[in-house]
Amino acid sequence: xxxxxxxxxxxxxxxxxxxxxxxxxxxxxxxxxxxxMEVGDEVLKMPLLLNGAIKILRPDANGDExxxxxxxxxxxxxxxFNCCMGNSKSKIRAVAEVDSVVLLIPKEKMDEWLVKYKxxxxxxxxxxxxxxxxxxxxxxxxxxxxxxERLLAYLQDxxxxxxxxxxxxxxxxxxxxxxxxxxxxSRLLKKLENNKxxxxxxxxxxxxxx
DNA sequence: ACATTAAGTGATT
DNA sequence: AATCACTTAATGT
Numbered sequence: 001x002x003x004x005x006x007x008x009x010x011x012x013x014x015x016x017x018x019x020x021x022x023x024x025x026x027x028x029x030x031x032x033x034x035x036x037m038e039v040g041d042e043v044l045k046m047p048l049l050l051n052g053a054i055k056i057l058r059p060d061a062n063g064d065e066x067x068x069x070x071x072x073x074x075x076x077x078x079x080x081f082n083c084c085m086g087n088s089k090s091k092i093r094a095v096a097e098v099d100s101v102v103l104l105i106p107k108e109k110m111d112e113w114l115v116k117y118k119x120x121x122x123x124x125x126x127x128x129x130x131x132x133x134x135x136x137x138x139x140x141x142x143x144x145x146x147x148x149e150r151l152l153a154y155l156q157d158x159x160x161x162x163x164x165x166x167x168x169x170x171x172x173x174x175x176x177x178x179x180x181x182x183x184x185x186s187r188l189l190k191k192l193e194n195n196k197x198x199x200x201x202x203x204x205x206x207x208x209x210x
Numbered sequence: 211a212c213a214t215t216a217a218g219t220g221a222t223t
Numbered sequence: 224a225a226t227c228a229c230t231t232a233a234t235g236t
Contacts, residue, residue, distance in 0.1 A: 147224065170216065181225060186217060202216060202233060 004050050005103065008073055017117045021048075025103040030054075030096040037094035045104040049073045052100020053161045057093045057177070066142070067154070067177040069134040070097060070161045097161055150178055151188050155198065155207050165207045 005025070006018055013021070026045070030036050030052070037043070039059055053072040059065040113120040141150050154177065159165050171189065175182040189205070192198045199206040 172216075182217080183219090183226075184224060187219085187224095190218075200217085 004101075008050060009048065012123045013119045014117065017113065017120060020109070020113070021103070021105065024109050025105055028102050028104055030100045030102060032096050032098045032100075034096045035093060036096055036100075036102070037090050037092070039090055039093055041090045043088070043090050044107050046107060046110055047102040047104055050101040050103055053097040054094050054100060055097045055161075055177075057095065058091070059093055064179055065093065065176060066138075066179040068092065068138045069131075070157060072161055147178070147180060147184060148188050148191065151185065152192070152197075154178060155192075155205070159207045166204055167207060168204045170203060 005022060009021070010018065025048070027050070028047075036047075036054060049071055051073045053070055055070050056068045057065040058068050110124075114124065141153065145153075151174070154174065155167065158167055158169070171185045172182045174189075175185045178185070189198060189200055193200050197207070197209045199208065
């Protein structure tokens, strides 16, 4: 386990910080599909993603959700940060996309490290920037893109995150993530299949164009 | 055999 | 692009 912390975050942090992370971090496994964080949850510990992938959703009052972005351990700044700072409660829902492992850092340490380690400060700032960009990307998608483009982007994103061109998901789930109806997804997928971009099966989809 | 779930399709707004 | 209504196919009990 100590290996993976250094493997993933060694490029960001100095050794002293890595040692501290090792000391106070609590490792936690999250199974695929498990809700890792819910709207309204008090966030007292900040998660660093060690491996796996997490999808970040913004649910509305009715429980309808919209996918904001995925987080993976290989990302430049791999953590769900925007939601975990300050004393505020989570405004998003985080669901494990695949079996994942996170390292929980107590909130107090985050503040402490912010003044103590330059590398930590940079990491936080970069992380903020990259999350903001991802949210802007999501906004662009909703505001300026048609459903077919959004679906294609979704499929590409998902294959990338899962490292698998075979997506084990249903039309219904996709519709939920994109906040549209299953019928629309089914029709658009059919179009993609006719264009030889995907092959449809019950319960899974093979993406041809990566 | 029957119920449930996933997906396909025409018609309407 | 959304909704309705209906069908078909696969899966579960």
